[in-house]
Amino acid sequence: MHIRPFREFKRNRIGVTGLVMFLLLSTTAILAPLIAPHDPWDYSDRSFQPPSMNHLLGTNDIGYDIFSELLWALRTSVFFGVSVAAIACTIGLILGVSAALVGGLYDLVVMRIVDALLAIPSILVLILIAAYFRPSTMILVVTLSLIIWQTIARGVRAQTLSLKTKPHIKAARNMGASTVYIMRKHILPELFPLCAMGFVTKARIAVFMEAGLSFLGIFDPTTKSLGIMMSYAMRYLYLDVWFNWLLPAVLSLSMLIVSLALISYAIEEIFDPRLKGGNNAATV
Amino acid sequence: MPLQFKNLNVKYRLSGTEGNTITALNNISLKINEGECVSIVGESGSGKTTLALASMKLPSQNAIMTGSVVINGVNTSELSSEEMRKIRWNEISIVFQNYGDVLNPVHKIINQVAEPLIKNGESRNAAIDKSGKMLDYMKIKTGRSMLYPHQLSSGERQRVLMAMALITDSGILVLDEPVASVDAITKLYLAEVIKKQINIGKAVLLITHDLSFAALCSDYTVVLYSGNILESLPSKELLDAPHHPYTRALVRSFPVMERAKDLAGVRGAPPQQTSTPKGCIFQPRCTQSIDVCLERRPQAASTNGGGVVVCHRCGIATMISVENISKSYKDIEVLKDVSLKLDEGEILALVGETGSGKTTLTYLITGTIKPDGGKIIFRGKGLDKINRKEFAKMVGIVYQSPRDSISHRFNVFEAIAEPLVIHKVFDGKSAGKIRNALREVQLPVDDYFIRKYPHELSGGELQRVAIARALILEPDLIIADESTSFLDPSVQAKILRLLLNLQNERGISMIFVTHDIGVARKVSDRIAVLHDGRIVENTPTHHIIENPQHEYTKKLIDAVKSSKISDL
Known part of the structure; x- marks a missing residue:
């Protein structure tokens, strides 16, 4: 069936809401160095200042500006999510398509690796690696990507296998088309929805994991992170700073994850019309 | 002599x-x-x-x-x-071509027939007598021999001319x-x-x-x-x-009772005889001309049937010959020792029930899969030695379902342009070429139409697009794999006509794969019947229909003909 994904997405209210939220959050994050009023790594005032015009969300236990910290932490989350999703998608796409097209022993090996990775709980591996090696953010991004690409690869491979037998691809092959041409013109466009889904899902997982790990304190403590902020805020709950310290961090994280969830929900609905609500649902 | x-x-x-x-x-x-x-x-x-x-x-x-x-x-x-x-x-005597003015309008026919005898010195009475008998022999009714030419029908005049030629013995x-x-x-x-x-x-x-x-x-x-x-x-x-090839084209143009295939004239027009070309005179209309045909006059060569043919390629050439091919998928033997020939410019129908190995055979011929044994020769060269891309350029395939064989992401223009893009020959002239191809398959050429997507077209339109796509590289061979079986009879008839016309105009060879021997009979020169992975019959179409040899063929024809279900 022919679907024009962009036109459909524009019509999907849930998707548009999610996308707008995500764009707002990520734009703020990207512009953090410009809009943050204070240096988040430096003492700017006395500790535990309540919100004021100078410090929108007050200051923390050592006098850092919480608002600036929040912007930089959001930046870390967005960067982490997008990079992990991009790398995982690329790996998954390349390995999945090639496994389906090449087949044979190569396919077997790739799929066994996928099986193995599926069996390993990624959060545990990440905790162990992070706690033991204390790696930098970049390395952590790569590590996480390397252990969560498997579901994408599996989906892509299955889809490619089914596409491979499609008459229009056979027709192109019989016209003398090269594998590169078939990939570019026939397979990749068909894989787009799967990749988009995978991208959003992986980004969500990555954002959540980064926050979780830093909350547990096994993340580079010098990096600004929503998890670290929450973890510190929790220690001073008795001082009644939750509304200007803990809540903004929790809300930002939630909004980021919800926006991604909404986008993925919309994508799923577009490419699987059976999920469409309203009268259509009753007829299925 | x-x-x-x-x-x-x-x-x-x-x-x-x-x-x-x-x-x-x-x-x-x-x-x-x-x-x-x-x-x-x-x-x-x-x-x-x-x-x-x-x-x-x-x-x-x-x-x-x-x-x-x-x-x-x-x-x-x-x-x-x-x-x-x-x-x-x-x-030596002659029967002239029967035009109105061949006979002398002012003489009775009996006298005209007697005239050569009289000139030879026979007596008038004897000559008239002989002439009357001859006209009797030519079944001119008694009494009508005394008429004038214009009073006879043209069939009678023809026989009078014949009588004139025979009378002098x-x-x-x-x-x-x-x-x-x-x-x-x-x-x-x-x-x-x-x-x-x-x-x-x-x-x-x-x-x-x-x-x-x-x-x-x-x-x-x-x-x-x-x-x-x-x-x-x-x-x-x-x-x-x-x-x-010319004789074959003449035979195809000629109505023979038992032949069901549509008549097709010899493509092109006879040459202007004012100048003599350097090469073979039939070259512009030939279905199998090669470079040498343009350069030199062919010499006469004897054929194995005891005749003589004047052709650089020694008569109709074989395009594809499949020799003792066998193919199995794991344990299932799909084709067993199949041999088959396809001549240049010929339409071969491959008939058999579903699962008889038709599609496998076409896949083998297009080189999509490799045979387990035997070989396929294309124009004298082993198929495995021919560059896949070059070969693909010479073969156009029209598939069963146009909905599946054209990507839903391509509009009409992109679908037809695809072979050009693949072979990197898409250039400024291509748009015009695509419009011509659309015209050839009788589709609209306006901008609105060429931007339509497959789901906006009917099955018949889409199959025409598929045919245009198969023809855009000007292939020498068209393989139609159950191309019309999805279509309703009216659209099927139109598509068949279209395919046949294009085949005749372009002089290409065609393999027509179908399970319907009724359709095969209408389109093909020759039918090969596949049964259980073997070719059980392979003869000119009208022979197979008139006089099927193999039990299976008989069954197949009876199944198509029968209008009653036997009592169980």
């Missing part, structure tokens, strides 16, 4: 201009023995009648004749017109279109008359465009094209196994 043509050339001067001539006959050499009939076939304008007139030394005034016609050992070119007159009607008969204007029953009678003449030892030169009549009466058939002999072959092979 009663009648012989030696290097006969005839040119006609065109009025008004000096040295401006057209060639009517070019270097014709031909022999006719006693008790033998040779027929000359060809399109109109090929020089048949000129040959008949030349044999009687009756060329028209603007004709220039060189070479010689030898009648009973005498070279007629050395004879004076007086001597020639003695030979005419006594040694000359040893050589030249018959120019003797059956062009008679009905089938009279035709059969005339065939009997001619056969009798042959049996009593006369030499007959039969000029006709009626191929079945030529096959019926003559021993040899000579195919004349634009004044040149292209092929001579035993007449019994004429309808079933012609060697020259």
Whole structure:
């Protein structure tokens, strides 16, 4: 069936809401160095200042500006999510398509690796690696990507296998088309929805994991992170700073994850019309 | 040797201009023995009648004749017109082509028939008597022999002409279109008359465009094209196994009772005879011409049937030959020892029930899969040695379901352009080419249409797009794999017509894969029946339908024909 994904997405209210939220959050994050009023790594005032015009969300236990910290932490989350999703998608796409097209022993090996990775709980591996090696953010991004690409690869491979037998691809092959041409013109466009889904899902997982790990304190403590902020805020709950310290961090994280969830929900609905609500649902 | 043509050339001067001539006959050499009939076939304008007139030394005034016609050992070119007159009607007589003015309108036919006898000195009464008997023999009803030519029907006039030729009992008969204007029953009678003449030892030169009549009466058939002999072959092979592409095209144009395939004329138009081309004269209309055909005149070569063919490729060439192919998928043997040939410009139908191995065979032929044993030869080269991309350029495939075989992401333009893009020949001219292709398959060419996506088109339209896509690279072979089985009868009929027209116009070969022997019978020259991975029958289509040999074929035909379900 022919679907024009962009036109459909524009019509999907849930998707548009999610996308707008995500764009707002990520734009703020990207512009953090410009809009943050204070240096988040430096003492700017006395500790535990309540919100004021100078410090929108007050200051923390050592006098850092919480608002600036929040912007930089959001930046870390967005960067982490997008990079992990991009790398995982690329790996998954390349390995999945090639496994389906090449087949044979190569396919077997790739799929066994996928099986193995599926069996390993990624959060545990990440905790162990992070706690033991204390790696930098970049390395952590790569590590996480390397252990969560498997579901994408599996989906892509299955889809490619089914596409491979499609008459229009056979027709192109019989016209003398090269594998590169078939990939570019026939397979990749068909894989787009799967990749988009995978991208959003992986980004969500990555954002959540980064926050979780830093909350547990096994993340580079010098990096600004929503998890670290929450973890510190929790220690001073008795001082009644939750509304200007803990809540903004929790809300930002939630909004980021919800926006991604909404986008993925919309994508799923577009490419699987059976999920469409309203009268259509009753007829299925 | 009663009648012989030696290097006969005839040119006609065109009025008004000096040295401006057209060639009517070019270097014709031909022999006719006693008790033998040779027929000359060809399109109109090929020089048949000129040959008949030349044999009687009756060329028209603007004709220039060189070479010689030898009648009973005498070279007629050395004879004076007086001597020639003695030979005419006594040694050689002619049945002229039946035009209205052939007979003298002011004489009764019985007198006209008697005229040669009277000129030879027989008494008038005896001549009239003989003439009456001859007209009786030619089944002119008693009483009608006293009529004037204009009072007779054209069929009767034809028989009067025949009677004139037979009355002198000359040893050589030249018959120019003797059956062009008679009905089938009279035709059969005339065939009997001619056969009798042959049996009593006369030499007959039969000029006709009626191929079945030529096959019926003559021993040899000579195919004349634009004044040149292209092929001579035993007449019994004429309808079933012609060697020259031109002869095949003539046979395809000719209606034969048992043939169900649609008639197709010879593609293109006969050449202008004012200039002689350097290469083969049939090249512009040929379905299998190669470079050498443009450069040199072909030489005559003998064929295995005992005939002669004038063709650089020694007659109709084989395009694909499949030799003892076998193929299995794991434990299932799909094709067992299959051998098959496809000639250039031929339409072969591959018929069999689903699961009989038809699709596997086409996949093997397109090189999509490799055979387990045996080999496939394409134009003399092993398929495995041909570059896949080059081969793909020569083969267009139309698939069963156009909905699946065209990507839903491509609009009409992109779908048809795809082969051009793949072969990196998409350029500024391509848009025009695509529009032409659309025109050829009778689809609209406006911008609105070419931007439509597959889901906006009907099955018939989409299959036309698929055909346009298959033809855009101008392939030499079209494989139609159940191309019409998804379509409703009306659309199917249109698509079949379209495919056949394109096949004929472009002279391409075609493999038509179908489970429907009824459709195969309408489109193909030859049917190969596949059953359980074997070819059980492979003969010209009308033979298979008229007289199926294999049990399975009989069953298949009965299944299509039967309108009743047997009682269980």
